[in-house]
Amino acid sequence: MKLRILMLGFLAAMLSSGVNAQEITTPYVDGLVHEGVFSCNGSTCHSRPSPTGTTVRQDEFVIWQDQSSITGAHSRAYKVLLNQKSRTIARNLGIGPAHEAEECLACHADFVPEAQRGERFDITEGVGCEACHGGAENWLTSHYAPGRTHAQNIADGLYPTEDPAARAQLCLSCHLGSDKPNQFITHRIMGAGHPRISFELDLFTSLQEHHDEDADYRERKAYSNGAKVWAVGQAIALENQLKLFADPDLGRNGAFPELVFFDCHACHVTFSNDPDYRPTWRPNPNRQLGPGVPVFNDSNMIMLRAAVKVVAPDMDRELRQAGLRFHRTVSETGGNYAAATENLAAIAAKLSATMSQAEFGRSEMLEIMDNIVNDSLSSTYTEYAAAEQAVIAIGTFLDALETEQMLGSEVVDNIMPALDDAYEAVDDPNRYDFARMRNAIRRVQSQLQQL
Ligand code: HEC
Ligand code: HEC
Ligand code: HEC
Numbered sequence: 001m002k003l004r005i006l007m008l009g010f011l012a013a014m015l016s017s018g019v020n021a022q023e024i025t026t027p028y029v030d031g032l033v034h035e036g037v038f039s040c041n042g043s044t045c046h047s048r049p050s051p052t053g054t055t056v057r058q059d060e061f062v063i064w065q066d067q068s069s070i071t072g073a074h075s076r077a078y079k080v081l082l083n084q085k086s087r088t089i090a091r092n093l094g095i096g097p098a099h100e101a102e103e104c105l106a107c108h109a110d111f112v113p114e115a116q117r118g119e120r121f122d123i124t125e126g127v128g129c130e131a132c133h134g135g136a137e138n139w140l141t142s143h144y145a146p147g148r149t150h151a152q153n154i155a156d157g158l159y160p161t162e163d164p165a166a167r168a169q170l171c172l173s174c175h176l177g178s179d180k181p182n183q184f185i186t187h188r189i190m191g192a193g194h195p196r197i198s199f200e201l202d203l204f205t206s207l208q209e210h211h212d213e214d215a216d217y218r219e220r221k222a223y224s225n226g227a228k229v230w231a232v233g234q235a236i237a238l239e240n241q242l243k244l245f246a247d248p249d250l251g252r253n254g255a256f257p258e259l260v261f262f263d264c265h266a267c268h269v270t271f272s273n274d275p276d277y278r279p280t281w282r283p284n285p286n287r288q289l290g291p292g293v294p295v296f297n298d299s300n301m302i303m304l305r306a307a308v309k310v311v312a313p314d315m316d317r318e319l320r321q322a323g324l325r326f327h328r329t330v331s332e333t334g335g336n337y338a339a340a341t342e343n344l345a346a347i348a349a350k351l352s353a354t355m356s357q358a359e360f361g362r363s364e365m366l367e368i369m370d371n372i373v374n375d376s377l378s379s380t381y382t383e384y385a386a387a388e389q390a391v392i393a394i395g396t397f398l399d400a401l402e403t404e405q406m407l408g409s410e411v412v413d414n415i416m417p418a419l420d421d422a423y424e425a426v427d428d429p430n431r432y433d434f435a436r437m438r439n440a441i442r443r444v445q446s447q448l449q450q451l
């Protein structure tokens with residue numbers, strides 16, 4: 001036990017320096033007793049009606065549980081397994097009731113083994129505090145003691161959610177999938193009716209936010225701005241996606257690769273024998289694939305490149321070539337796609353460490369945003385998934401620039417109408433409008449050029 005705890009502390013220490021996030025033990029597999037939300041929500045603890053705490057807000061439970069808000073999504077995660085949609089999905093898959101199926105609980109609850117469920121633990125609480133903050137077995141009664149440091153809590157098993165790399169591993173384990181038991185959504189689960197999932201670390205963090213990055217926060221913890229959180233999130237999403245794809249148990253399905261890794265609309269398109277029919281395929285400089293080829297979902301790869309060009313320009317060529325080789329070997333007979341996948345995953349891993357160390361100041365943020373905007377004018381976003389990420393990224397960067405007081409809110413307000421238009425163009429995956437997206441982004445660009 002002691003050794004394992006020491007190990008956790010050691011890993012956490014490495015994480016806070018942004019290194020070796022791959023070795024991370026997420027709370028799902030931390031081996032600790034999870035005491036349950038009822039151990040956190042005492043009225044003098046985390047369930048004050050308003051944020052009156054001196055160090056932390058202390059209204060975290062109220063925000064987590066807010067039924068009227070998206071911040072309450074995790075408290076509803078188990079309950080959705082009881083709704084009609086989940087019943088249909090479970091019936092189509094033939095897995096029994098969804099709220100009892102491991103295939104669903106692994107992401108829709110704090111699904112640790114029975115032996116690790118404390119007295120007050122209740123699975124129906126969904127994605128509870130410890131699903132993210134780690135089993136409280138060894139820190140529940142000590143973490144608020146005067147003089148306690150954050151590092152001591154982490155050594156006791158508190159998960160380092162403030163570290164962008166650790167946070168990315170945590171959120172992506174459910175919002176992309178992992179190789180841990182049942183934490184993976186296959187195309188079959190999608191085919192049974194599960195919604196498509198998409199994720200961006202910084203945006204999703206703010207959508208469930210229950211903390212303030214104020215002065216004492218920055219004293220206690222390493223602070224990262226939104227652009228860094230975004231960049232680390234992109235690198236780790238790419239790395240994890242490729243590792244899952246390379247995993248023989250998850251990456252293949254009969255004669256086919258696991259389809260969930262590919263761009264949904266590469267296959268889900270309509271066609272016709274009408275003489276006037278024109279295919280929707282367009283050449284894309286990032287892939288160099290012809291028509292009629294399923295396209296690997298490269299949205300994270302495209303985003304990462306926009307950042308690499310700015311904060312790690314010496315890696316740009318390597319990333320671009322590895323990406324092209326990957327696409328080619330995945331779709332061509334005789335290509336060694338396993339080697340190309342491994343190579344690209346290794347580059348992504350290296351880049352996540354680079355992104356964790358990089359500076360994201362005003363000029364870097366504006367340049368990365370400029371790359372994303374320029375990409376839209378060069379037919380990079382032919383597919384929906386990358387377009388969606390591009391629009392989210394622009395929103396994330398504007399928000400980070402405003403938060404860091406590197407852009408005035410009037411400037412951001414002026415860009416908003418164009419960005420809103422871009423959001424509308426990516427609102428519905430089945431009606432993705434490339435031309436409209438491009439026009440909207442062109443308007444964003446002309447606003448940015450006035451800076
Ligand atoms: C790999 C993790 C994972 C697994 C496994 C998983 N889900 Fe989900 N599910 C999610 C995430 C993440 C979302 C939220 C997607 C979003 O909004 O971005 C979600 C959303 C949903 C929704 C929509 C909820 C809403 O508020 O509209 C339903 C219904 C659902 N899941 C049912 C199921 C069922 C039934 C199973 C088992 C067959 C299952 N899920 C397995 C991660 C998972
Ligand atoms: C989906 C994951 C997730 C869940 C569930 C979750 N948190 Fe958090 N929590 C975070 C993240 C991410 C942060 C912000 C990063 C950080 O500073 O650790 C955070 C921050 C906090 C902080 C502020 C820390 C500080 O130093 O200011 C507290 C306190 C906290 N959470 C308590 C709770 C409690 C109590 C619950 C359950 C009612 C809960 N959290 C549920 C992810 C989560
Ligand atoms: C144990 C699995 C799990 C983990 C870990 C997790 N989530 Fe979730 N998350 C879910 C599920 C399942 C849903 C969908 C719940 C629902 O629809 O009510 C969800 C929903 C959300 C939503 C609402 C999305 C929407 O479209 O309504 C946000 C935002 C979110 N998660 C952010 C995060 C962030 C940020 C982290 C990491 C700090 C994280 N999640 C970690 C499982 C998880």
Ligand code: HEC
Pocket residue numbers: 187190191192193195196259260261262263264265266267268294
């Ligand atoms: C390589 C091709 C391919 C890709 C990529 C692909 N699908 Fe599919 N999809 C199929 C096929 C084939 C079927 C089965 C059609 C049938 O049952 O007639 C299917 C069925 C489905 C269905 C059930 C449709 C129905 O009416 O029964 C859904 C939902 C679905 N896919 C969603 C997705 C999502 C979401 C993605 C992206 C994450 C995706 N698919 C990616 C080929 C693909």
